[in-house]
Amino acid sequence: MSFFRINRRKCDIPVQISDLIITVSFKERKGTGMYKAKEDRYEKMRYFRTGKSGLMLPAVSLGLWHNFGDTGVYSNMEQMCFTAFDNGITHFDLANNYGPKEGSAESNFGQILKEHLMPYRDELIISTKAGYGMWPGPYGDWGSRKYLLASLDQSLKRLGLDYVDIFYHHRMDPDTPLEETMGALAQAVTSGKALYAGLSNYDGPTLEKAEAILKDLHVPFVINQNSYNIFNRTVEKNGLKDTSAKLGKGIISFSPLAQGLLTNRYLDGIPEDSRIRTDGRFLREEQVTEEKLAQIRGLNELAAERGQTLAEMALAWILRDGIVTSVLIGASRPSQILDNIKAVENTQFTAEELIRIDELSGNAEAV
Numbered sequence: 001m002s003f004f005r006i007n008r009r010k011c012d013i014p015v016q017i018s019d020l021i022i023t024v025s026f027k028e029r030k031g032t033g034m035y036k037a038k039e040d041r042y043e044k045m046r047y048f049r050t051g052k053s054g055l056m057l058p059a060v061s062l063g064l065w066h067n068f069g070d071t072g073v074y075s076n077m078e079q080m081c082f083t084a085f086d087n088g089i090t091h092f093d094l095a096n097n098y099g100p101k102e103g104s105a106e107s108n109f110g111q112i113l114k115e116h117l118m119p120y121r122d123e124l125i126i127s128t129k130a131g132y133g134m135w136p137g138p139y140g141d142w143g144s145r146k147y148l149l150a151s152l153d154q155s156l157k158r159l160g161l162d163y164v165d166i167f168y169h170h171r172m173d174p175d176t177p178l179e180e181t182m183g184a185l186a187q188a189v190t191s192g193k194a195l196y197a198g199l200s201n202y203d204g205p206t207l208e209k210a211e212a213i214l215k216d217l218h219v220p221f222v223i224n225q226n227s228y229n230i231f232n233r234t235v236e237k238n239g240l241k242d243t244s245a246k247l248g249k250g251i252i253s254f255s256p257l258a259q260g261l262l263t264n265r266y267l268d269g270i271p272e273d274s275r276i277r278t279d280g281r282f283l284r285e286e287q288v289t290e291e292k293l294a295q296i297r298g299l300n301e302l303a304a305e306r307g308q309t310l311a312e313m314a315l316a317w318i319l320r321d322g323i324v325t326s327v328l329i330g331a332s333r334p335s336q337i338l339d340n341i342k343a344v345e346n347t348q349f350t351a352e353e354l355i356r357i358d359e360l361s362g363n364a365e366a367v
């Protein structure tokens with residue numbers, strides 16, 4: 001018999017046309033090339049308890065602040081997410097305003113979820129935040145109930161999710177009563193739109209007040225998100241680190257590599273594909289002073305003595321005392337993620353190494 005056999009996924013359609021038998025395979029856009037996570041994805045990563053809560057987070061988490069907006073390359077975003085998850089990074093961090101343009105990182109990640117990661121939803125911790133300027137007018141900024149709850153609805157829509165795992169208030173609001181902001185976080189949880197609540201950029205005393213309110217409201221508040229790295233010791237000075245440990249709350253440290261300064265990125269000048277050149281909004285050329293470069297070189301030498309890259313050592317340093325739950329890295333390519341996860345292999349430091357890090361980074365007084 002003569003026919004065409006058309007393979008369309010699993011169905012063969014015989015078509016009688018001539019004496020030839022030809023197999024035509026259709027490549028469907030959706031379905032083909034679907035990501036499949038590596039079987040051994042949980043073998044190397046370490047997971048730490050978030051404070052005294054039941055939530056475990058990977059020692060290294062991936063943040064989507066940069067390189068996931070509309071100016072990023074979608075296939076690179078996909079590959080970074082796959083590399084992360086294949087290596088045990090279960091936590092992806094977003095905010096309403098990540099882009100540019102605002103909201104686009106959530107939309108792009110939502111697309112990746114829809115096309116590839118949704119089968120793994122229950123293996124993922126996805127967080128988002130509201131607190132910085134998001135839309136015009138008086139209701140798209142700071143900490144009102146109006147802003148937080150509307151923003152969470154918008155985020156869920158962009159992400160294509162029914163709930164996020166952690167919803168954060170993104171920064172302290174000096175003018176809105178703390179009870180109102182915490183009440184909005186409580187509502188986010190009781191409505192089922194967030195599983196846990198978090199606070200970002202709070203200091204020790206404000207954290208303590210907020211925690212008391214959240215406790216009264218029975219909100220599962222589990223984590224603080226703050227900047228913390230070898231150069232930036234603010235959380236050690238403003239009481240956040242001690243208070244968080246005292247209250248049994250977790251800390252996830254953002255910009256743990258000081259946006260790339262604590263890596264080999266700027267050792268030989270400013271590369272054209274670096275954050276300084278490709279974005280320049282938050283890390284600027286004038287921040288790479290001769291003094292800073294001398295510090296980075298010194299730290300780089302110490303890292304080499306420890307058999308680590310500078311990025312690995314910088315991340316390991318944050319995890320050294322077991323107080324910080326996770327380091328929240330950014331990346332512009334998959335290879336950086338692979339380098340950074342090696343940090344978990346050695347988070348031990350000698351007292352002498354710690355002193356040298358303080359001296360080299362201009363933090364000797366912090367000892």
Ligand code: NDP
Pocket residue numbers: 062063064065066093094170200201225226253254255256257258259260261263264265273274275276311328329330331332333335336337339340
């Ligand atoms: P990092 O300090 O980890 O900086 C990431 C940048 O460092 C990368 O984009 C890359 O820069 C460079 N880099 C990373 N790894 C390597 C490596 N192995 N070798 C060389 N260069 C490397 O973090 P981010 O500043 O990106 O912040 C991380 C996350 O923290 C954000 O995505 C966000 O989720 C969160 N965050 C939260 C804030 C808040 O207010 N709550 C504020 C800021 C961030 P390059 O592009 O030059 O390659």
